[in-house]
Amino acid sequence: MIAYLLRRLGLALVTCVFISILTFVIIRLPPGDFVDAYIANLAASGSTISVEQAAAMRQEYGLDRPAIVQYALWMGRVLEGNFGVSMVWRRPVTEVIGDRLWLTMLVSVSALFLTWIIALPIGIYSAMRQYSFADYIFTTLGFIGLAIPNFLLALILMYLGFRYLGLNVGGLFSAEYLQAPWSLARVWDLMKHLPLPAAVLALAGTAQLIRIMRANLLDELRKPYVVTARAKGLTERHAVLKYPVRAALNPFASSIAYLFPYLVSGSIIVSLVLGLPTVGPLLLQALVAQDMFLAGAIVLLLGVMTVVGTLISDILLMWIDPRIRLGGR
Amino acid sequence: MASVTRQTPMVERVALAIRDLAVQFESEQGVVRALDGVSFDLHAGRTLGIVGESGCGKSVTARSILRLVDRPGRITAGRMLLDPGAEGEVDLAALDPESRRMRGVRGGRIGLIFQEPMTALSVHYTIGNQIIEAVRQHADCSAAEARNRAVDLLRDVGIPRPETRLRAYPFELSGGLRQRVGIAMALAGDPDIVIADEPTTALDVTTQAQILDLLRRLQAEKQIALMLITHDMGVIAEMADEVAVMYLGRIVEFAPVADVFSAPRHPYARALLRAVPSILAAPRQRLSTIGGAVPHPGSRPSGCPFHPRCAEIIGDICRQQIPAPVEPGRAGASCFLTEPGRERAA
Numbered sequence: 001m002i003a004y005l006l007r008r009l010g011l012a013l014v015t016c017v018f019i020s021i022l023t024f025v026i027i028r029l030p031p032g033d034f035v036d037a038y039i040a041n042l043a044a045s046g047s048t049i050s051v052e053q054a055a056a057m058r059q060e061y062g063l064d065r066p067a068i069v070q071y072a073l074w075m076g077r078v079l080e081g082n083f084g085v086s087m088v089w090r091r092p093v094t095e096v097i098g099d100r101l102w103l104t105m106l107v108s109v110s111a112l113f114l115t116w117i118i119a120l121p122i123g124i125y126s127a128m129r130q131y132s133f134a135d136y137i138f139t140t141l142g143f144i145g146l147a148i149p150n151f152l153l154a155l156i157l158m159y160l161g162f163r164y165l166g167l168n169v170g171g172l173f174s175a176e177y178l179q180a181p182w183s184l185a186r187v188w189d190l191m192k193h194l195p196l197p198a199a200v201l202a203l204a205g206t207a208q209l210i211r212i213m214r215a216n217l218l219d220e221l222r223k224p225y226v227v228t229a230r231a232k233g234l235t236e237r238h239a240v241l242k243y244p245v246r247a248a249l250n251p252f253a254s255s256i257a258y259l260f261p262y263l264v265s266g267s268i269i270v271s272l273v274l275g276l277p278t279v280g281p282l283l284l285q286a287l288v289a290q291d292m293f294l295a296g297a298i299v300l301l302l303g304v305m306t307v308v309g310t311l312i313s314d315i316l317l318m319w320i321d322p323r324i325r326l327g328g329r
Numbered sequence: 330m331a332s333v334t335r336q337t338p339m340v341e342r343v344a345l346a347i348r349d350l351a352v353q354f355e356s357e358q359g360v361v362r363a364l365d366g367v368s369f370d371l372h373a374g375r376t377l378g379i380v381g382e383s384g385c386g387k388s389v390t391a392r393s394i395l396r397l398v399d400r401p402g403r404i405t406a407g408r409m410l411l412d413p414g415a416e417g418e419v420d421l422a423a424l425d426p427e428s429r430r431m432r433g434v435r436g437g438r439i440g441l442i443f444q445e446p447m448t449a450l451s452v453h454y455t456i457g458n459q460i461i462e463a464v465r466q467h468a469d470c471s472a473a474e475a476r477n478r479a480v481d482l483l484r485d486v487g488i489p490r491p492e493t494r495l496r497a498y499p500f501e502l503s504g505g506l507r508q509r510v511g512i513a514m515a516l517a518g519d520p521d522i523v524i525a526d527e528p529t530t531a532l533d534v535t536t537q538a539q540i541l542d543l544l545r546r547l548q549a550e551k552q553i554a555l556m557l558i559t560h561d562m563g564v565i566a567e568m569a570d571e572v573a574v575m576y577l578g579r580i581v582e583f584a585p586v587a588d589v590f591s592a593p594r595h596p597y598a599r600a601l602l603r604a605v606p607s608i609l610a611a612p613r614q615r616l617s618t619i620g621g622a623v624p625h626p627g628s629r630p631s632g633c634p635f636h637p638r639c640a641e642i643i644g645d646i647c648r649q650q651i652p653a654p655v656e657p658g659r660a661g662a663s664c665f666l667t668e669p670g671r672e673r674a675a
Contacts, residue, residue, distance in 0.1 A: 224443055228514070322498050
C-alpha cells in the first residue's frame with residue numbers, strides 16, 4: 001500500500017516535470033515574443049518605441065538567451081516560489097494571480113460537490129428503476145444539460161435570476177466588497193454569489209456523471225453478488241446501496257481526474273460571461289498579450305492541478321477498492 | 330456407494346412443495362415461458378437433483394423459489410408452499426417479494442449456494458463482513474456473538490484458521506475456499522432448505538469432490554432439504570436421492586436416482602445419459618450427442634416440446650398434443666410413450 005502510494009507520487013512528480021517543459025514550449029509557440037506583442041500594442045494606440053529600447057527590454061527579460069537557458073532560469077525561480085514578473089501588469093505573477101487561485105478552486109470544488117450531490121442519487125435511482133417514467137425524465141433532462149453550452153446557460157440563468165429573483169448576478173463580490181480586505185461580511189457576500197456560477201459549472205458535469213453512474217450501476221446490478229446479498233434477506237435498497245453502488249463508484253472516482261481540469265478550463269468562457277475573478281479570464285488575457293511568465297504560471301498550475309486530481313482519484317480508488325489497496329487482482 | 334437409494338423413500342417431512350409453477354418473461358419480442366407448470370417436493374434430509382441443458386429453467390426455478398426473478402420475469406401461476414400441511418404453511422408465490430416475511434425466508438429458511446464463488450462474493454468487503462451481515466439479518470444478536478457464529482460457520486465448512494480468514498477478502502482465497510465461504514454464508518441464517526445452483530461447476534475435480542462431501546455432511550447433520558441444480562450426471566449419481574429432469578421449462582421425468590440411471594423413462598433422459606462420457610467406452614469412440622439444440626423458449630415447438638429432437642417419436646400425437654406433466658411425488662415421465670395403454674411401446 002505504501003509502495004503503491006510512493007509509486008503514484010513519483011509518477012506525479014515526473015508528470016509535473018513534463019508538464020513544465022510542455023508549458024514552456026506552448027507559451028513560446030506563437031510567432032514573435034512579448035516585446036513584439038508589446039510593440040504591436042503600442043502601435044495600435046499610436047505610439048512607438050525605438051529598436052534600442054526593444055533590445056533593452058528583450059535583454060531585461062532574458063528573451064535574447066537560448067530557449068533551454070530561458071527554461072532553466074524560469075524553472076529555477078519557480079521552484080523558489082518566484083513565478084517572475086507579469087510583463088503586462090508589471091507586478092509579480094504571484095500577486096497578479098493572488099486571490100484568483102483560491103476563488104477558482106472554491107468555485108470549482110463547489111461545482112464538483114454540487115455535481116456529485118445531484119448526480120449520485122439520480123444515477124442510482126435511474127439504474128434501479130431503469131425505463132421507468134422518472135428514469136426517462138432524468139435521461140431527457142440529462143441530455144438537454146449535456147447539449148446546452150455552459151455560457152448560454154449562464155446568460156439565461158443570469159437573466160432569470162436578475163429579472164425574477166432579484167439575485168446578485170455577475171462576479172463573485174458586490175461592488176462594495178470588490179477591493180475590500182477579507183472579513184466575515186465579505187465571505188458572506190461571496191457565499192451569496194457562489195450558487196449561480198457553481199450551478200452553471202456543475203450542470204454539464206452532472207448530466208455526464210448521471211449517465212456514467214447509471215451505466216456502471218446497471219452493469220453491476222446484473223452480477224451474481226447482488227443476488228447473493230438479496231438471498232441473505234437484505235432489503236433491495238440495502239443490498240444495492242451496500243454492494244453494487246460501491247462497485248459502481250470505482251469508475252466514478254476515476255472520472256474525478258478528468259473532471260478536475262475540466263472544471264478549471266471549462267470555466268474560462270463561463271467566467272468571462274459571469275465576470276468571475278477567477279484564473280480562466282486571466283489566462284486568456286495573458287495568452288493574448290503573450291505575457292509569458294503569467295501565462296506560464298497559470299498553464300503550469302492547471303497542469304499541476306490535473307496531476308493532483310489524478311492523485312486524489314488514485315487515493316480514493318485505493319480506499320474504495322481493496323484489490324488495489326492489497327495489490328491483488 | 331452414495332447413490333444407493335433408501336428403501337423407504339418419501340417418508341420425511343415435505344419442507345417445500347412446488348405446484349404448477351409458471352414463470353414468464355414478457356418482452357417486445359413476445360412472451361417467453363421460462364417455466365411451464367413445474368411441480369415437485371423437497372423433503373427434509375433428502376436431495377433432489379435437477380438436471381437439464383442450459384436454458385431449461387433450472388436456475389429460474391431456484392430464483393423463483395426465493396422470489397428473486399429479475400424483471401421482466403414474473404410468476405404467472407402456481408403455488409410454492411413452505412411447510413405444506415403444517416400450521417404455518419406459507420405460499421411463497423403469494424408473498425410480496427420485498428416483504429419482511431419473504432426476506433425472512435431468504436437466508437433464514439432457504440439458503441442459496443452459487444455456481445461462481447468469485448462473482449457471488451463482493452470483492453469490496455471482507456468475508457467476515459459479508460457473513461456477519463447474513464448472521465445478523467436472521468438472528469437478534471450482538472456484533473460479538475455474530476462474529477463468533479461466523480467463526481463457527483467457517484470452521485464448520487472446513488476453513489482453516491477461521492479467525493484470520495474473517496479479515497480476508499474473497500480474492501485472497503482459492504476457488505475451493507471461496508465456495509466453502511459461499512456455503513457458510515448460505516448457512517448463516519440456519520436454513521432448513523438449501524438450493525445449490527451448480528455449486529461445483531466452476532471448480533476443479535478434486536475440489537469438486539471435497540465440496541460435495543461437505544454438502545453431504547452438512548445435510549446429514551442439519552437434516553437439510555437440498556435442491557441440487559447441475560448438468561453433471563456424475564454429481565447427480567453421487568448426491569441425489571431423487572432426480573427431476575428438466576427440458577424447456579418442464580419436468581419431463583421424475584424418479585429415484587437409481588431408476589434414472591438404470592431405466593430412464595423419458596427419451597430425453599435416455600439421450601442425456603448416452604451423452605455422458607464413459608470410462609468403459611471403446612477408445613476413440615464418438616461421444617453420443619443429442620441432435621439439434623434447445624429451441625429458444627420463445628419459439629416453443631407445438632405438441633411435446635422435445636419432439637423435434639426426439640429419437641423415439643411415435644407419430645402425430647407428439648407433434649400436436651402436450652403430454653401430461655409428471656405428478657409430484659411419483660416416479661414418471663411426461664411422455665406419450667409411458668402413458669397407460671402405450672406401455673408396450675416403451
